[in-house]
Amino acid sequence: MIALKCPEIKVTVVDLNKEKIKEWNSDDLPIYEPGLDEIVKQCRGKNLFFSHDIPKAIEEADLIFISVNTPTKMYGRGKGMAPDLKHVESVARTIAKYAQGPKIVVEKSTVPVKAAQSILHILKEAQAHDQKLHFQVLSNPEFLAEGTAIVDLANPDRVLIGGESSNKGLAAIAQLVRIYEHWVPRERIITTNTWSSELTKLAANTFLAQKISSINAISAICEATGADVREVAHAVGYDSRIGSKFLQASVGFGGSCFQKDVLSLVYLCEILNLKPAADYWHGVIEINNWQRRRFSDNIIKELFNTVTDKRIALFGFAFKKNTADTRESSAIYIAKHLLKERAKLHFYDPKVTETTMRHDLRRVTENELVDKLVTIHSCPYEAAKDAHAVVVLTEWDEFKTLDYEKIYENMQKPASIFDGRLILDQTNLRKIGFRVFAIGSAPTQSFNLFP
Numbered sequence: 001m002i003a004l005k006c007p008e009i010k011v012t013v014v015d016l017n018k019e020k021i022k023e024w025n026s027d028d029l030p031i032y033e034p035g036l037d038e039i040v041k042q043c044r045g046k047n048l049f050f051s052h053d054i055p056k057a058i059e060e061a062d063l064i065f066i067s068v069n070t071p072t073k074m075y076g077r078g079k080g081m082a083p084d085l086k087h088v089e090s091v092a093r094t095i096a097k098y099a100q101g102p103k104i105v106v107e108k109s110t111v112p113v114k115a116a117q118s119i120l121h122i123l124k125e126a127q128a129h130d131q132k133l134h135f136q137v138l139s140n141p142e143f144l145a146e147g148t149a150i151v152d153l154a155n156p157d158r159v160l161i162g163g164e165s166s167n168k169g170l171a172a173i174a175q176l177v178r179i180y181e182h183w184v185p186r187e188r189i190i191t192t193n194t195w196s197s198e199l200t201k202l203a204a205n206t207f208l209a210q211k212i213s214s215i216n217a218i219s220a221i222c223e224a225t226g227a228d229v230r231e232v233a234h235a236v237g238y239d240s241r242i243g244s245k246f247l248q249a250s251v252g253f254g255g256s257c258f259q260k261d262v263l264s265l266v267y268l269c270e271i272l273n274l275k276p277a278a279d280y281w282h283g284v285i286e287i288n289n290w291q292r293r294r295f296s297d298n299i300i301k302e303l304f305n306t307v308t309d310k311r312i313a314l315f316g317f318a319f320k321k322n323t324a325d326t327r328e329s330s331a332i333y334i335a336k337h338l339l340k341e342r343a344k345l346h347f348y349d350p351k352v353t354e355t356t357m358r359h360d361l362r363r364v365t366e367n368e369l370v371d372k373l374v375t376i377h378s379c380p381y382e383a384a385k386d387a388h389a390v391v392v393l394t395e396w397d398e399f400k401t402l403d404y405e406k407i408y409e410n411m412q413k414p415a416s417i418f419d420g421r422l423i424l425d426q427t428n429l430r431k432i433g434f435r436v437f438a439i440g441s442a443p444t445q446s447f448n449l450f451p
């Protein structure tokens, strides 16, 4: 977006992963994101470059964005909670090694509060030994969502920049503001101190995830009472203080950010000895896991309490529509529960590859189960053929307009459909003959004798 909006700025993207850089330089980009291909094609070779020559890029740059991954740590202290900052630290050390003049270093990765301090300590060490060096570290968290990244970047609700309040700090902030001002109205560029900016990113993601867990918790009450979660969400969201966005009940949120960032905030609360705050935010994750479990348990319950050897078609594997990203996708966890029960799973996703699906499933369950029980299809009708149930896990638009009569005809009877995204026309499906179960509404066609 910077390359597109600021033709006078040269943008060089560097990555340790040479394969990825090769793909960025090819016609087949390493990620699927609507609108991205066009922009890359328009700018690449003019003022946008992809390279693995990291030292040269550092040498040449005035501003350096650190945008490396900060996944949840899976070992040692903070395992399963704290973000792993080893890549951020490694970049700071690389900058310290190759910089030959003053640089503004921008923390774009999502990090815990005070991470900028560590980066600065490492850079200051280099500065102490070389008079030509001077570093300012800014926090500039990213708020784009996958699937809508280009729109979000082109028209952000806000851009947040945190930095030191010293003269040099303010000058660095002003430089970054000038870049965003090319396309973002000045009143939408917020400047704060570094720690507020870092914390805002974690807070924003936690608030968003909390909204989804709140509506998902309400969806469970709806299923038990006859209220309809879509009606409740609509009416609750009409209150402008609450707002209608992010009230879509679902199989639970996925993606590489929400769980990681909520856990990062919980961990921060714990190390600061703020246990009630840690427990409060941890509830967001607990509800999300519960929602996934409830959904898969309902499938088993409504298929006469056994799915062993039953063919089940799963529509969607990506964590949301318009992306091929599967990181922390609820589909993985729902499939895991069903595989434990020895169901035969037939997947269809318009963008996710077979290799990715098998790799993700092998990470959470035994290889043997995946090899024996999982089939991947390139056509939804094939996936649903002879199935006892169709389960919608991702809200891809194309699932709304499939020929459900044809799907019904080729399924085992009774044919059930479980809508985990509330995208299907339930009345029409019932007319066709399906037993329909949807998140957040009472199971009126339940065969189940016990609640």
Ligand SMILES: NC(=O)c1ccc[n+]([C@@H]2O[C@H](COP(=O)([O-])OP(=O)(O)OC[C@H]3O[C@@H](n4cnc5c(N)ncnc54)[C@H](O)[C@@H]3O)[C@@H](O)[C@H]2O)c1
Pocket: 014, 015, 016, 017, 020, 067, 068, 069, 070, 087, 090, 091, 108, 109, 110, 111, 142, 143, 144, 145, 146, 256, 257
């Ligand atoms: N994905 C999103 O939608 C999104 C949105 C907002 C914020 N974020 C944040 O942005 C950061 C990156 O997320 P992502 O999804 O792009 O991660 P990613 O894993 O897809 O990409 C990170 C890249 O960094 C590279 N890398 C790691 N260490 C490196 C090093 N020392 N030098 C050069 N390259 C290195 C990796 O090879 C990888 O290609 C995370 O902190 C994330 O929380 C992501």
Ligand SMILES: O=c1ccn([C@@H]2O[C@H](COP(=O)(O)OP(=O)(O)O[C@H]3O[C@H](CO)[C@@H](O)[C@H](O)[C@H]3O)[C@@H](O)[C@H]2O)c(=O)[nH]1
Pocket: 110, 142, 143, 144, 145, 146, 147, 205, 208, 212, 245, 246, 247, 248, 249, 250, 251, 252, 253, 254, 255, 256, 257, 258, 319, 320, 321
């Ligand atoms: O009402 C809703 C909205 C979303 N989701 C699910 O929540 C997850 C996350 O969706 P979304 O937030 O749209 O995508 P992300 O790409 O994960 O974006 C989030 O995480 C990014 C990384 O930090 C932030 O930059 C974004 O602002 C923040 O929205 C997905 O599984 C969605 O299906 C719901 O279940 N119900």
